[in-house]
Amino acid sequence: MSLAFRKLQPEFVAEVGAIDLRCVHDRATLDEIRAGMDEFSVLVFRDQPFADQEQLAFAQRFDGTLHSHTGAAVLGKNRFGNEALTDISNLDESGAILKSEDRRRMYALGNRLWHTDASFQDPPGRYSMLSARVVPSVAADTEFAAMRAAYDALNPETKATIEGLRAHHSIAYSRETLGFEFSQDEEDKLRGAIHPLVHTNPRTRRKSLYLASHASRIIDWPIPEGRLLLRDLIEHATQPQFVYRHQWRVGDLVIWDNRATMHRGRPFDDGKHRRELRRVTTLDVEPAQVA
Numbered sequence: 001m002s003l004a005f006r007k008l009q010p011e012f013v014a015e016v017g018a019i020d021l022r023c024v025h026d027r028a029t030l031d032e033i034r035a036g037m038d039e040f041s042v043l044v045f046r047d048q049p050f051a052d053q054e055q056l057a058f059a060q061r062f063d064g065t066l067h068s069h070t071g072a073a074v075l076g077k078n079r080f081g082n083e084a085l086t087d088i089s090n091l092d093e094s095g096a097i098l099k100s101e102d103r104r105r106m107y108a109l110g111n112r113l114w115h116t117d118a119s120f121q122d123p124p125g126r127y128s129m130l131s132a133r134v135v136p137s138v139a140a141d142t143e144f145a146a147m148r149a150a151y152d153a154l155n156p157e158t159k160a161t162i163e164g165l166r167a168h169h170s171i172a173y174s175r176e177t178l179g180f181e182f183s184q185d186e187e188d189k190l191r192g193a194i195h196p197l198v199h200t201n202p203r204t205r206r207k208s209l210y211l212a213s214h215a216s217r218i219i220d221w222p223i224p225e226g227r228l229l230l231r232d233l234i235e236h237a238t239q240p241q242f243v244y245r246h247q248w249r250v251g252d253l254v255i256w257d258n259r260a261t262m263h264r265g266r267p268f269d270d271g272k273h274r275r276e277l278r279r280v281t282t283l284d285v286e287p288a289q290v291a
């Protein structure tokens with residue numbers, strides 16, 4: 001089938017016309033979605049009534065290997081019994097809203113920092129697929145930043161400075177910037193990973209900035225100098241012309257390319273309103289050729 005893409009922001013993001021992803025098994029359509037990801041970095045699919053297993057199965061047949069060594073897994077067991085299905089909610093295992101001082105809530109508040117999923121791993125995250133199950137009546141949006149457009153807009157001197165640099169990414173670092181404390185044992189499990197600061201997509205050859213809050217330092221640079229560079233680049237990349245704000249509807253599935261975007265959750269009264277989404281992220285390895 002031929003998919004219709006409607007652009008939602010001048011630099012990136014498209015809404016895809018009617019399709020039921022639960023029923024998409026043919027390689028040609030999956031390849032069309034991948035081509036859409038190459039072009040837009042973020043795709044919005046409306047009315048996708050995924051059950052958990054269907055969401056996991058779609059992610060696997062679309063892009064292969066699932067990310068399951070999440071930062072949250074270090075803190076405690078996942079309430080779905082499957083670490084590949086990340087709980088993006090403000091609920092506990094009984095479905096009640098987490099208390100404001102609950103450690104899981106404190107940890108989840110880190111998602112309000114600009115970040116890239118699983119950049120603290122090697123291989124890192126590639127596509128994240130977030131399914132909206134329960135959405136508050138108040139705004140509880142997610143923002144995305146266009147990191148290819150942000151790279152393209154850098155001046156030539158900055159591009160020359162950052163070419164070839166590498167950054168260390170650590171989820172322990174990004175949480176600690178908010179005052180979250182890990183035990184020694186937890187920190188030992190969250191050592192982080194090193195990735196190039198400029199990512200080149202092997203399919204499109206387009207370059208993007210690859211950084212965000214997990215980026216703790218620039219390798220071989222003095223730590224303060226590296227952190228200042230990272231802050232400057234994040235500030236640059238989050239100017240309004242590079243940002244799209246997604247207002248969730250129940251049934252939305254949003255897929256984003258972590259190599260070409262940053263994202264963050266926006267605040268809402270999470271002590272009052274239930275918000276329940278499920279995320280599956282694939283790893284940036286060779287795509288599995290599953291029919």
Ligand SMILES: [Fe+2]
Binds near residue numbers: 111115116117263
């Ligand atoms: Fe995220």
